[in-house]
Amino acid sequence: MHPLDKFQYCPFCGSNAFHEHNFKSKQCAACGFTYYANPCSATAAFIRNDKGELLVARRGKEPAKGTLDLPGGFVDMEETVEDGMRREILEETGLRVTDVSYLFSIPNQYLYSEMIIHTIDMFYEVHVTNDVQPQADDDAADLMWMPLELVNPKDFGLHSISQGVNKYLTEKLRK
Numbered sequence: 001m002h003p004l005d006k007f008q009y010c011p012f013c014g015s016n017a018f019h020e021h022n023f024k025s026k027q028c029a030a031c032g033f034t035y036y037a038n039p040c041s042a043t044a045a046f047i048r049n050d051k052g053e054l055l056v057a058r059r060g061k062e063p064a065k066g067t068l069d070l071p072g073g074f075v076d077m078e079e080t081v082e083d084g085m086r087r088e089i090l091e092e093t094g095l096r097v098t099d100v101s102y103l104f105s106i107p108n109q110y111l112y113s114e115m116i117i118h119t120i121d122m123f124y125e126v127h128v129t130n131d132v133q134p135q136a137d138d139d140a141a142d143l144m145w146m147p148l149e150l151v152n153p154k155d156f157g158l159h160s161i162s163q164g165v166n167k168y169l170t171e172k173l174r175k
Contacts, residue, residue, distance in 0.1 A: 002026075003037040006115050011035065039107065039118040043085040044072035044161055045100070046123065046168055047093070050130045053145040057092060060141030063111050064157025070165070073139065074119075085124050093134040093143060100124040104167065108160035121160045123168070148172060 004026045010018040015030035027034040047055040047070075057069045071092045075084035085100050101124060108119045136143045153166040 003116060003118055004035065007035070037118065039120045041075035041081055041084070042073060042108070042110070042119040042121045043075060043081060043088055044070040044121055044123050044164060045085060045089055045126050046103070047071060047089070047095070047097075047126045047128060047134075049128055049132070049145060051145075051147075053147055054151055055093065055128075055134060056144055056146050056151070057136065057140035058142040058144075059139065059157060060136075061139050066141075067157025068155045069140070069158060070123075070156075070161055071140065072121075081122055082124075085122075085126075089126065091138040092136070092140040094137060095128060095132055095134050097126050097128065100126050104164070106160045106163050106167075108158075110158075119160075121164065123164045 002020050007026060008018065009016055010028035010031060010033055012033035013028060013031040015028055017029035018026050019029060021027035021034055025034050025036045057071055059065050059067055059069045071089050073088040075081050082100050086097055089095055089097055103123045103125055105120050105122045108121045110117045110119050134143045148169060151165060151169060153162045156162040156165050
């Protein structure tokens with residue numbers, strides 16, 4: 001299935017002559033407009049406290065409602081990835097963080113409104129002090145601190161998050 005199959009009409013001229021051009025684009029035969037389905041930017045945070053525990057969320061919404069997750073989400077237009085990460089952390093945990101350190105990225109496909117959204121999920125590490133009291137909000141139904149040794153990547157319902165947790169644990173527990 002092409003990433004733009006749900007788009008039947010040219011967004012520029014309205015023609016129904018809007019067809020697959022290549023793997024990541026559709027082109028209008030009527031006006032020549034080409035639209036590329038580039039990945040959306042998304043973030044996920046490994047928030048660690050002074051004890052070395054990881055803050056994990058329980059998803060309150062589909063997809064993967066009820067499974068574990070990391071705080072994060074989509075980056076808004078005209079927002080840096082770092083600002084998007086800070087905003088998502090604030091929305092989901094109530095924590096105001098300043099320093100976020102980029103770790104790695106994983107390509108992903110995210111089902112939203114019955115459409116596959118291609119994303120590039122960027123993972124960050126954030127350190128907070130033990131005296132902070134995160135509060136679950138927005139997409140997070142619950143938050144909990146977990147020792148790294150008890151974190152199981154298979155408990156995370158979103159594929160790229162599970163992959164990212166596995167990669168993070170492999171690197172952190174090896175040290």
